Amino acid sequence: MFNEITQEEAYNTEHLQRPAKTISMHAESSFKVACSNCNLRELCLPIGLSTDEMKQLDGMVATRKKIKQGGHLYSSGDAFTTLYAIRTGFFKTCVVSEDGREQVTGFQMAGEIVGLDGIVADKHNCNAIALEDAEVCVMPFNHVEDLSREIPVLQRHVHKIMSREIVRENGVMMLLANMRAEERLAAFLLNLLQRLHARGYSKSELILRMTREEIGSYLGMKLETVSRTFSKFSDEGIIEVKQKNVRILDHEKLKTIFNSSTC
Template sequence: MPDVRAQQVHFLKAACSSCSVMELCLPIGMTGQEVERLDTLIVQRFKVKKGATLYRAGDPLRSLYAVRIGSFKTSVLSVDGREQVTGFQIPGEMLGLDAISTDLHACNAIALEDSEVCPIHFAHLEELAHELPSLQHNLNKILSREIVRDHDMLMMLGNMNSDERLAAFLLNLSQRLNIRGYSSTDFVLKMRREEIGSYLGLRLETICRGIAHLRDQALVEVSGRDVKILNLEGLKQLIAGCHRPPVC
């Protein structure tokens, strides 16, 4: 269960059939009757305050969490106590997949802003997936997508310089937001520069220099957390020689 001592939780009734990100989540491609059966697994969704922990490393697996509103970061602590960011999740994406292999969460999940999630009891989800091939198919696709993301991240860290990593990060976020109906060129970063640096394996000063370099090339304009992509094709060309764009 989420750490209720670290957050204020507001429970709400849930229904996949009326959710704005249904077409990006587990119900994608399912019939109305199948979605209704999935609805029965989500008794109530709940809000997670900015900075609150949804689950911690070492917590037992009870549920997967579909992000309905807001955004999260996942992270682990290094041996010296430093935070290593492992990912950022936005509406329509799933949290908790890290615990499926061991039944224990391998990372912390923390809200980057006031957010809302739909908990899906994992044991019940497995039972229903046995009965609904479409649900099992969607779950497999989500797991596969996570594996591909991990591969892309390793390729990025191994093959790209700092400016290319930053360009790939902004391009990936742009694509993911665009799929959700938001602008692909004007958006707000919910994470801090330090968190982006941790995710990309770069120091804070390197992130700041990278932003300046992209600005000097008339590719992006960044003011605080507000991002304006001036040349999407230019960003793609910057990373085209070393790596394909990260998956959404």
């Protein structure tokens, strides 16, 4: 469910949970990026590339772009030309209905690729917004396509990323259709913990970069229901909550709540 991480993709990263700032602008850096020297390469690049293939990939990433908290990486309707690999920070993807209501469709973190939504129609169908100051690697899609034809392992990796998005969407559909509020929140917290742990962080503590309202939008729950469910978990000794800081006190109970939906 959601964005599952395999052991071969797990790699420690730095600054993933650094404090957020409050400026909403973005700037593109002018220095060259070398994938071969990046500490995220094992998360966003395929395993087993040769030295020559890695050098080719170094040419695929043109620049890095910095996005301030609240800034748009891209917006719905923008022409699709680029995929982005997140180096630091958190993003949310969302769509806005005709009456102005926002529906959150996902949360993305360091080592993950965003922008795949634009492939089907050559334009983006959602907004990608930074939940904290972030930095991404800019990968022109025509370069990705060209190299994928030359490097079969890269082509398989791109297909794997696309497949993961399909699996994630199916997981969200199941969550919204079949799970109670407690099961939805348990699944959400377990998924975040698993993804962060794959990046070298604690199995039992996390910082929520998204608001309760954004969590509710993603999980199909009202804000009041999200807050009430957090309070219920806290009262039952499953979690400890201090504003955006969450500590898991009873992993097994949280797993039991989630697994009850499949019994």
